[in-house]
Structure formats: C-alpha cells, structure tokens
Amino acid sequence: MTEAPGLRERKRQRTHEAIQDAATRLFLESGFRAVGVDQIAAAAEVSKRTLFKYFPSKEDLVVGSFADHADEPARMVLARTAGTSPLDALREYFLEGLAQRDPITGLDDRPESLAFIAMVLETPSLQAKVLLYQANAEEALADALRQVEGDVETDTARLAACQIYAMLRALAEDNRRHLTEGLSAEQRYPDAVRSAERAFELLNGGLGELYG
Structure with a gap:
C-alpha cells in the first residue's frame, strides 16, 4: 500500500x-x-x-511539465502485467492517453494547451530544453528495455528506445498539426487511434522478436 x-x-x-x-x-x-x-x-x-x-532555469518553468511525464514509457514497461509485452504495454498507454486527451499525445485541443505548444516551438531555448528531456526519457526507456530479458545488448535497447520515442513524437506531432489546422480533438480521435494502431503494428514488425 x-x-x-x-x-x-x-x-x-x-x-x-x-x-x-x-x-x-x-x-x-x-x-x-x-x-x-x-x-x-x-x-x-x-x-x-x-x-x-x-x-533551475527560466526554461524549466515551461518545460518542467515535460519532465513530469518523461519517464512514463519506462515506467509502463517495468510495471506491465505478466504476459504483456513491452510494446503492448506502450500501445495501451498511448491509446489510453488519446482517450483521455492527454497533452503528451498531441490530442489536447484546449486553447491554452495549443498556445503553450506554439510558444515552445517558437522559442529556441525551450526547444533545446525539451530535446534534453527527451534524451533523458529515451535513456530511461532503454534502461527499462534492458531489464526485460536481462541480457539484451546495450546498443540494441538504446536503438529500440530511440525508435519508440521517434514514433511517439511523430504521432503526437501529427495530432497537433491536425488540431492547429482546425480539427477538434473529437474529430481527430478516430484517425489518431488508427494511426497509433498502425504505427505500433509497424514497430512490432521490426522489434517484435525482442519486445513484442
């Protein structure tokens, strides 16, 4: 407890x-x-x-919220239920985020959220800080993947983590782009789910032997 x-x-x-x-x-x-x-x-x-x-810095006041979520994928892998693969755990995590309109999925159409993302994207120092958090998050996921089998090569886990995070970022960016072009989160949701399902299907085809 x-x-x-x-x-x-x-x-x-x-x-x-x-x-x-x-x-x-x-x-x-x-x-x-x-x-x-x-x-x-x-x-x-x-x-x-x-x-x-x-x-520690003015930039951290903005992107600190990213840090709060940075290790979520790693935690999902480590906390997955028996019989659930890492990729299935991450798929469930992302689909649940879409259903909840979690900002991390890019499917949050609240005006303040869209304005927040726009501010980050137009400020180089904020983009640099976000990249730092993302690098730390990728390493945390790599560490979690190394624990899946206990003997997965360091380079393999690192490359897998980078592929997974690149896919998650691409899905979120696509969702944000559609929202900024005028779709509501409700309108985008069905296609966002289909895109996520397809992305994990493709990822499972490449990494399934180890983590699928």
Missing part, C-alpha cells in the same frame, strides 16, 4: 504547482521573453531564491 505523502512533501508540491501555474499564466499572457523571473516569483508569492530551488 502506497504511503500518503507527509505534510512537508504536500507543502513542497503545492509550492511547486503554484510557481509553475503562475509562470504558465504569465508566459501565455505576455510571452516567454517578456516575463521576468522576478514577476513569476511575485505572482507565486515566493522568493526568487525559492523559485530557483524548484526550477
């Missing part, structure tokens, strides 16, 4: 959320470059020193 977080941890989580919520609101209102760290600290009612304890 999971132990409930203590008072200190709950307070820490509330502070983390308050800072990130304030930053997101200010960035969406005024733009990433126009907002200073001092403004964010004031809006979150914390000191600048406290802010940097939670978020």
Whole structure:
C-alpha cells in the first residue's frame, strides 16, 4: 500500500504547482521573453531564491511539465502485467492517453494547451530544453528495455528506445498539426487511434522478436 505523502512533501508540491501555474499564466499572457523571473516569483508569492530551488532555469518553468511525464514509457514497461509485452504495454498507454486527451499525445485541443505548444516551438531555448528531456526519457526507456530479458545488448535497447520515442513524437506531432489546422480533438480521435494502431503494428514488425 502506497504511503500518503507527509505534510512537508504536500507543502513542497503545492509550492511547486503554484510557481509553475503562475509562470504558465504569465508566459501565455505576455510571452516567454517578456516575463521576468522576478514577476513569476511575485505572482507565486515566493522568493526568487525559492523559485530557483524548484526550477533551475527560466526554461524549466515551461518545460518542467515535460519532465513530469518523461519517464512514463519506462515506467509502463517495468510495471506491465505478466504476459504483456513491452510494446503492448506502450500501445495501451498511448491509446489510453488519446482517450483521455492527454497533452503528451498531441490530442489536447484546449486553447491554452495549443498556445503553450506554439510558444515552445517558437522559442529556441525551450526547444533545446525539451530535446534534453527527451534524451533523458529515451535513456530511461532503454534502461527499462534492458531489464526485460536481462541480457539484451546495450546498443540494441538504446536503438529500440530511440525508435519508440521517434514514433511517439511523430504521432503526437501529427495530432497537433491536425488540431492547429482546425480539427477538434473529437474529430481527430478516430484517425489518431488508427494511426497509433498502425504505427505500433509497424514497430512490432521490426522489434517484435525482442519486445513484442
């Protein structure tokens, strides 16, 4: 049974959320470059020193939400039920995300989510930070895949993780593109599911011998 977080941890989580919520609101209102760290600290009612304890850089205030999800595929592989292959676990994870309109799948058509993604894509320093998180996530997935059989070659697991993440990114990018072109998440959903099913079918054809 999971132990409930203590008072200190709950307070820490509330502070983390308050800072990130304030930053997101200010960035969406005024733009990433126009907002200073001092403004964010004031809006979150914390000191600048406290802010940097939670978020090492201004960019982390934006892409910290990516970090929260970065190791999800690795955790899905390690926590999969008996008899479920890694690829099947990841397929179920992504399809569930589509059904829930999880932003990580690109199928979130809330205006603030679309504006958030647009801000990231037009800011080079944010794109660089996202790439760093993605690299860390790929390595976490590679580590999880290495544990599947216990003796899978390091290079093989690494290449597999890169292929899986490239596919997940491509699916999410396709969904976001359709949403920005005018489709609603509801309209895009059936095709998003078909694309995901086809993508995992293709991936299983190449990696199925090891992880399918």
